[in-house]
Amino acid sequence: MTLHIQNAWLPEQGLTQIQVEAGRIVAMGTDLLPPPEAERLDAEGMAVVPGFVNGHSHAAMTLLRGFGDDMPLMEWLQTRIWPAEARLTEEDVYWGTRLACLEMIRSGTLCFADMYWHFHGVARAVEHSGLRAALGAVMIDVEGEKQARECQYLAEKLCAEVKGYSDRVRFSLTPHAIYTVSAHSLRWVSAFAARHDLPVQIHLAETQHEVEQCLRTHGVRPAVYLDQQGLLHANMVLAHAVHLDDNELDLIAQRGATVVTNPVSNMKLAVGGVFPYRKAAARQIPIALGTDGAASNNTLDMFQNMKMLALIQKHAEQDPTVLPAEAAWALATGCQAPIFGQSGRVAVGEKADFLLLRHAVPEMTPHHHFVSHLVYAATGHVVDTAIVAGRVLMRNRRVEDEEEIRHEVNARMQRVCQVSDAWQNR
Amino acid sequence: MTLHIQNAWLPEQGLTQIQVEAGRIVAMGTDLLPPPEAERLDAEGMAVVPGFVNGHSHAAMTLLRGFGDDMPLMEWLQTRIWPAEARLTEEDVYWGTRLACLEMIRSGTLCFADMYWHFHGVARAVEHSGLRAALGAVMIDVEGEKQARECQYLAEKLCAEVKGYSDRVRFSLTPHAIYTVSAHSLRWVSAFAARHDLPVQIHLAETQHEVEQCLRTHGVRPAVYLDQQGLLHANMVLAHAVHLDDNELDLIAQRGATVVTNPVSNMKLAVGGVFPYRKAAARQIPIALGTDGAASNNTLDMFQNMKMLALIQKHAEQDPTVLPAEAAWALATGCQAPIFGQSGRVAVGEKADFLLLRHAVPEMTPHHHFVSHLVYAATGHVVDTAIVAGRVLMRNRRVEDEEEIRHEVNARMQRVCQVSDAWQNR
Numbered sequence A, B: 001m002t003l004h005i006q007n008a009w010l011p012e013q014g015l016t017q018i019q020v021e022a023g024r025i026v027a028m029g030t031d032l033l034p035p036p037e038a039e040r041l042d043a044e045g046m047a048v049v050p051g052f053v054n055g056h057s058h059a060a061m062t063l064l065r066g067f068g069d070d071m072p073l074m075e076w077l078q079t080r081i082w083p084a085e086a087r088l089t090e091e092d093v094y095w096g097t098r099l100a101c102l103e104m105i106r107s108g109t110l111c112f113a114d115m116y117w118h119f120h121g122v123a124r125a126v127e128h129s130g131l132r133a134a135l136g137a138v139m140i141d142v143e144g145e146k147q148a149r150e151c152q153y154l155a156e157k158l159c160a161e162v163k164g165y166s167d168r169v170r171f172s173l174t175p176h177a178i179y180t181v182s183a184h185s186l187r188w189v190s191a192f193a194a195r196h197d198l199p200v201q202i203h204l205a206e207t208q209h210e211v212e213q214c215l216r217t218h219g220v221r222p223a224v225y226l227d228q229q230g231l232l233h234a235n236m237v238l239a240h241a242v243h244l245d246d247n248e249l250d251l252i253a254q255r256g257a258t259v260v261t262n263p264v265s266n267m268k269l270a271v272g273g274v275f276p277y278r279k280a281a282a283r284q285i286p287i288a289l290g291t292d293g294a295a296s297n298n299t300l301d302m303f304q305n306m307k308m309l310a311l312i313q314k315h316a317e318q319d320p321t322v323l324p325a326e327a328a329w330a331l332a333t334g335c336q337a338p339i340f341g342q343s344g345r346v347a348v349g350e351k352a353d354f355l356l357l358r359h360a361v362p363e364m365t366p367h368h369h370f371v372s373h374l375v376y377a378a379t380g381h382v383v384d385t386a387i388v389a390g391r392v393l394m395r396n397r398r399v400e401d402e403e404e405i406r407h408e409v410n411a412r413m414q415r416v417c418q419v420s421d422a423w424q425n426r
Helices: A059-064 A073-086 A090-106 A119-129 A145-164 A183-196 A208-218 A222-228 A246-255 A263-268 A277-282 A302-317 A325-332 A370-377 A402-416 B059-064 B073-086 B090-106 B119-129 B145-164 B183-196 B208-218 B222-228 B246-255 B263-268 B277-282 B302-317 B325-332 B370-377 B402-416
Strands: A002-010 A014-021 A024-029 A039-042 A046-049 A052-057 A109-116 A132-139 A169-171 A200-204 A236-240 A258-261 A287-289 A354-358 A383-388 A391-394 B002-010 B014-021 B024-029 B039-042 B046-050 B052-057 B109-116 B132-139 B169-171 B200-204 B236-240 B258-261 B287-289 B354-358 B383-388 B391-394
Touching (some): A052 A090, A052 A236, A052 A258, A052 A302, A059 A073, A059 A109, A059 A119, A059 A402, A090 A119, A090 A383, A090 A402, A119 A145, A119 A169, A132 A145, A145 A169, A183 A200, A200 A222, A208 A222, A222 A236, A222 A246, A246 A277, A263 A302, A263 B302, A277 A287, A287 A302, A287 A325, A302 A325, A302 A370, A302 B302, A325 A370, B052 B090, B052 B258, B059 B073, B059 B090, B090 B109, B090 B402, B109 B119, B109 B383, B119 B132, B119 B145, B119 B169, B132 B145, B145 B169, B200 B222, B222 B236, B263 B302, B277 B287, B277 B302, B287 B302, B302 B325, B302 B370
Parallel strands (some): A002 A046, A109 A132, A132 A169, A200 A236, A236 A258, B052 B109, B109 B132, B236 B258, B258 B287
Antiparallel strands (some): A002 A014, A014 A024, A383 A391, B002 B014, B014 B024, B046 B354, B354 B383, B383 B391
């Protein structure tokens, strides 16, 4: 089945038609004729742009959005998040991830990397939503060897079972952090990932506390310690990377690991410090942008997260020229982080993953600089149409099952959080 | 004419009907009967909340949105903003302000304070848009006495002419800053404002450079200098207030002046430092939130600006408990700054200025905490209906003249910025 898009506007190039077959862009130009049997889509008044890559999320945490804000980190985790998470079932996680995917589609994210519990709940939701994602089941072995063996068994099992999903669902290993996973398990992850050519995601250097604990326990800083366990290489994704010194940045650059910065979550949780973007970019470290979970953000709209990234970096460096609009846009669409497999380009031969944006809106007026408006003025609400692998996931801002997803999540959270629904019982 | 609103949901109180007469809320409750001749509005599925107060803006600078970003402050002003502003006519400013008002209505701002050139262009736009605003013509006398006398003459003239507008348009004096207005003119402003009971808006302590220059020239810091000119009192609005020491905060608190923080603009221009919110709040200084002009923001959506305020304060204080959602919401709706005349309450006896929000959206799911969702998850796109003085300015997200405003602004900016329109000539 061919998808033929007419009258799309490609910024800096002009009007074009786009032909999609078997999930890829096969032709673009002004003089394309739609095959008679093609599905046609008129993009009059819309710009075609690549989708966002959300490099770090805990998608199902949409379930806990607003269930505790403005609290000290440990109090928030211990009194709100962990008790609620302990009550979540795989079905809850399925619906929470559906909600996250719905929100991502509506705000232009087409590919994400995730780390959470109840793997198949997450994977089924990604499959149904139509997005692409690299998923992993959280590994934590603070309880000791038995827990470590369970995590390893689960990873082996999931690595096989994931073949039952489409190629949009990629499996990755997700050890939680260096302070929640033993050195032995980290080395197991390193070996297993190498054997199966799997990407590995881990939280690293999010807080100063983590750095101090690592220095105290292991005598080295977090990136060095991770390297010692065989987990600093081109298949590694390091989430947060706030508290890194120059030596660690050099090491990350040498090893080719990817860093994902989560500026909104870092600010909301007040982790102290800011990801050293300028130093990392100067070393050509691959960099992506993430939202983290919705409980610490609380939106998955990458437009907002992209703007915050540009702002906090300018603020931190006291230099308004840092991370100009074009750089922020490239970073947020995955151009600087090849590991996520999105090129950030809408071009012949690329995957048919892209957005149609309604730019004739007040906040994108006047017509001075399109990319500036994307980064500094727009929100996810300008996304009209979202396409992944040639499949139309949203058209005219309508996504299948939206009502059902919202109702399911509201009903489930009344049970999980053991509260009545003040909005419904009004 | 009575406006009767049915089925509105008042957070924390429940369903209510609202009756509006002569611009005020005259009755609320579940058992109100609509008068037979009343205009009826069904708010089924919507929450009623107060509108935002944008405490500092240069509304017509929507004209220059995206016309220069990511540049050092002085280069940006000298090579982009000032040359373009010099070519603006009153009609340009009228349309730029119409665009700003359109954007504000669509994102929930119902009252703003403004400082710009071509006063009547701004005032006519406010009048036509239906919003409330305190407006002033920029006073700058760096060229000397002749310019000072022209500014004074203009202020006197406008103070009389403003009576030709409705009571939604308030006149204020707007000396630009202590480094662009002479001590003699500042004292004139002080006397004239006292004589006519006018509010005064000024930029203060935006950059460290301003502080150093003030110390060098006058031997005291900016707030002390302003006080010496008779311009620190309860009718004063101080925009930015980033670089203040404890003594200045004490003085501002004693005098009762209002501070307006503009976190997004401050970060985008990288002015260095952060408004000392915690210290100001501890001294009970009246505080409001502003966007500054769209050229340095680049959105007038107060939802986003409110979230950024909460985030940058948590980040700066390294404390996630600073500015919790309820405090950010109160601040952004004008509760902490009585000078703007908005109570931040939807209640009998108050002005009929409020919003109806569509909260049944993915980003406000699930139903844990309504105000948290407003501050951390929503954008201006949840605003369905905007009402000022009982007049419906937007319903179902439709504002009168939207298309015309966008087209006028685009056409005018091709002339002013002397560029062809790359979006139109595609």
